[in-house]
Amino acid sequence: MTENIIEVRDLVKHYPVTRGIVFKKTVGQVKAVDGVSFDLKAGETLGVVGESGCGKSTLSRVLMNLEKPTAGTVRYKGQDISKLSGGALRRLRRQIQLVMQDPYTSLNPRMTVGDLIGEPFEIHPEVAPKGSRRNKVKELLDLVGLNPEHINRYPHQFSGGQRQRIGIARALALRPEVIVCDEPVSALDVSIQAQVMNLLEKLQNEFGLSYVFIAHDLSVVRHLSDRVAVMYLGKMVEVGTEDEIYERPTHPYTQALLSAVPVPDPTLRENKAIIRLTGDVPSPVSPPSGCRFRTRCWKAQDVCAQEVPLLQIRRGTDHPSACHFAEKREIVATHEA
Amino acid sequence: MSDILVSEQSAPGADGSGRPSGRLLEVDDLRVEFRTRDGVAKVINGVTYHVDAGETLAVLGESGSGKSVTAQTIMGILDTPPGFVTGGQVRFHGRDMLKMSAEERRRIRGEGIAMIFQDSLSALNPVFTVGFQVAEQFRIRRGMSRADAKKRAIEMLDQVKIPNAKGRYGNYPHQFSGGMRQRAMIAMSLALDPEVLIADEPTTALDVTVQAQIMDLLGELQRERRMGMILITHDLGVVADVADRIAVMYAGRIVEEADVYDLYAKPAHPYTLGLLDSIPRMDEKGQELRTIKGLPPNLMNIPPGCPFNPRCPMAQPVCREKVPPLLQIGRGRASACHFAEELVSRD
Numbered sequence: 001m002t003e004n005i006i007e008v009r010d011l012v013k014h015y016p017v018t019r020g021i022v023f024k025k026t027v028g029q030v031k032a033v034d035g036v037s038f039d040l041k042a043g044e045t046l047g048v049v050g051e052s053g054c055g056k057s058t059l060s061r062v063l064m065n066l067e068k069p070t071a072g073t074v075r076y077k078g079q080d081i082s083k084l085s086g087g088a089l090r091r092l093r094r095q096i097q098l099v100m101q102d103p104y105t106s107l108n109p110r111m112t113v114g115d116l117i118g119e120p121f122e123i124h125p126e127v128a129p130k131g132s133r134r135n136k137v138k139e140l141l142d143l144v145g146l147n148p149e150h151i152n153r154y155p156h157q158f159s160g161g162q163r164q165r166i167g168i169a170r171a172l173a174l175r176p177e178v179i180v181c182d183e184p185v186s187a188l189d190v191s192i193q194a195q196v197m198n199l200l201e202k203l204q205n206e207f208g209l210s211y212v213f214i215a216h217d218l219s220v221v222r223h224l225s226d227r228v229a230v231m232y233l234g235k236m237v238e239v240g241t242e243d244e245i246y247e248r249p250t251h252p253y254t255q256a257l258l259s260a261v262p263v264p265d266p267t268l269r270e271n272k273a274i275i276r277l278t279g280d281v282p283s284p285v286s287p288p289s290g291c292r293f294r295t296r297c298w299k300a301q302d303v304c305a306q307e308v309p310l311l312q313i314r315r316g317t318d319h320p321s322a323c324h325f326a327e328k329r330e331i332v333a334t335h336e337a
Numbered sequence: 338m339s340d341i342l343v344s345e346q347s348a349p350g351a352d353g354s355g356r357p358s359g360r361l362l363e364v365d366d367l368r369v370e371f372r373t374r375d376g377v378a379k380v381i382n383g384v385t386y387h388v389d390a391g392e393t394l395a396v397l398g399e400s401g402s403g404k405s406v407t408a409q410t411i412m413g414i415l416d417t418p419p420g421f422v423t424g425g426q427v428r429f430h431g432r433d434m435l436k437m438s439a440e441e442r443r444r445i446r447g448e449g450i451a452m453i454f455q456d457s458l459s460a461l462n463p464v465f466t467v468g469f470q471v472a473e474q475f476r477i478r479r480g481m482s483r484a485d486a487k488k489r490a491i492e493m494l495d496q497v498k499i500p501n502a503k504g505r506y507g508n509y510p511h512q513f514s515g516g517m518r519q520r521a522m523i524a525m526s527l528a529l530d531p532e533v534l535i536a537d538e539p540t541t542a543l544d545v546t547v548q549a550q551i552m553d554l555l556g557e558l559q560r561e562r563r564m565g566m567i568l569i570t571h572d573l574g575v576v577a578d579v580a581d582r583i584a585v586m587y588a589g590r591i592v593e594e595a596d597v598y599d600l601y602a603k604p605a606h607p608y609t610l611g612l613l614d615s616i617p618r619m620d621e622k623g624q625e626l627r628t629i630k631g632l633p634p635n636l637m638n639i640p641p642g643c644p645f646n647p648r649c650p651m652a653q654p655v656c657r658e659k660v661p662p663l664l665q666i667g668r669g670r671a672s673a674c675h676f677a678e679e680l681v682s683r684d
Contacts, residue, residue, distance in 0.1 A: 051544035052515075159632050160400075189399035189571060191629040194615035198625055216544065219574075223617035223626070260549040262574030264616055266597045269578060276553065277546045279500075280514045 011072035034234035047225030101183035103163035161192035240319030367425035398586035455538035457518035468506030516547035605672035
């Protein structure tokens with residue numbers, strides 16, 4: 001059994017909503033992440049999917065220790081990361097790195113590629129002694145499929161896909177164990193997206209990395225992930241292996257989400273059963289009582305408004321789902337090749 | 338000029354509509370360049386396509402392929418300078434719009450051809466209410482009174498399924514969610530009952546469940562009004578769901594045009610094939626994704642011969658010398674590849 005490298009328990013992150021300029025008072029809480037628990041095993045990819053506002057990016061910020069959780073813990077190899085400081089925190093930061101969504105704004109336009117990728121070494125000099133840094137950077141460029149001779153170029157001289165490769169090289173520089181990828185391919189064109197996804201997979205095999213892969217594109221997540229967690233309004237509604245989520249989803253939201261993904265095959269037009277959700281995601285400031293999905297759910301009963309459904313395995317299901325009425329339903333397997 | 342321009346003869350979209358054979362909207366060998374300080378970018382290099390009443394033409398392409406610039410030229414909202422039309426025609430009911438006076442073009446916008454944009458937040462004016470922006474057209478173009486215009490605007494908002502349209506009339510764009518704003522924009526564009534709707538990436542900024550709602554709505558309204566629709570997108574999934582015909586663009590050219598079923602079953606251009614291969618598919622989890630190597634060309638310096646040749650796995654010496662014309666290769670199908678026939682006939 002492989003060990004858990006990250007353990008998240010009952011994680012909560014609320015942001016205060018304030019009113020007034022001089023006399024600020026808190027008038028509410030944006031419940032961005034509201035009680036999320038999961039494990040990340042060494043060498044695996046955990047996909048996190050959900051629509052905008054479901055809290056997946058807040059989750060990544062808390063995992064990176066860029067935000068302190070309001071409640072709950074994130075443990076990296078048993079250590080509570082929000083309690084670390086000084087040297088211990090610096091050592092931790094080496095192990096968890098982030099690849100950001102927007103390759104256009106996440107790179108400083110005034111720095112050369114060599115400086116951008118080499119900067120982590122300035123903060124963690126023990127990884128690479130000064131003399132060898134340039135060579136290290138060249139190795140990294142080569143590793144992510146960029147020409148090492150371009151080390152003196154600036155970000156604007158690269159295309160979107162190449163910039164994302166620079167971001168990946170920078171995240172890899174310190175040889176981390178975990179990389180949190182926050183929508184790493186959503187800003188890229190299809191043909192370039194495939195190149196970057198293949199690169200991420202290759203690097204994982206080579207270095208035994210663990211990924212937390214956050215995305216809204218369900219097909220991208222399926223391609224890369226071993227396990228998938230579905231989020232809705234700050235809660236995880238369903239967790240399972242890639243197969244369990246995509247072939248046997250039990251939560252109505254997962255089912256609706258999967259059915260809404262357009263499949264690139266016109267012959268499936270007629271026999272695709274699409275579940276149409278009505279309305280929009282409610283505001284995270286005042287989420288619905290009980291099950292948060294109930295306002296858009298076709299199965300909602302009285303109990304859904306009163307009791308928060310727990311994320312657990314129920315009768316007749318083989319993986320955790322946070323629905324009082326969880327049941328299997330085939331969504332994706334509409335045709336056999 | 339004839340080596341680029343080969344339009345198809347057979348009428349597609351054979352839905353027995355009984356309309357006269359005259360095309361509703363035709364783009365014919367259109368050429369656009371952007372003159373910038375750094376040089377001249379040839380953004381559109383001979384684009385030819387058409388759309389008829391009631392059909393949906395999807396224009397598929399990656400960023401920089403020229404799909405949006407073509408649409409802007411049709412609408413007459415191309416930024417000049419830097420953009421200049423250097424050749425070709427855009428015919429609406431057979432009349433070249435590029436030769437019309439500004440006043441004539443203005444009359445076509447909205448009533449003849451309307452457009453919806455990707456980013457609804459920046460397309461709507463933040464300092465006017467949504468209702469006012471919909472009603473404005475009725476007052477200015479139809480000469481209605483304020484009260485009548487308001488009534489019509491509420492009807493429109495209702496038609497695009499904005500809940501509580503009456504109450505929402507006085508809301509500002511920022512008070513709407515992304516999906517609602519896109520609905521409001523659809524209401525604005527359809528207010529004057531256009532014959533052609535150009536939808537430029539209408540759902541790219543939206544979540545999947547909302548995307549499905551909006552595409553449904555567009556399809557429904559299109560059928561009701563028998564509009565022609567040009568759907569500009571990069572999403573091969575959306576295209577498969579709604580398009581009748583597809584034109585694939587690369588480096589300012591149409592590289593393939595086909596019926597939606599033909600295109601997905603048997604692409605006739607290596608670029609289309611590469612695109613289809615590189616999408617991760619939810620219904621089949623493969624090992625490694627096949628990719629198109631390299632990058633799209635710099636439009637200031639398009640390679641000689643076929644613009645796709647540096648990235649093409651099938652490239653031969655002829656591809657580096659001769660620009661392949663867009664040639665008819667079957668009923669309603671055209672491809673701009675020297676080896677299109679081979680590509681289609683192989684398994």
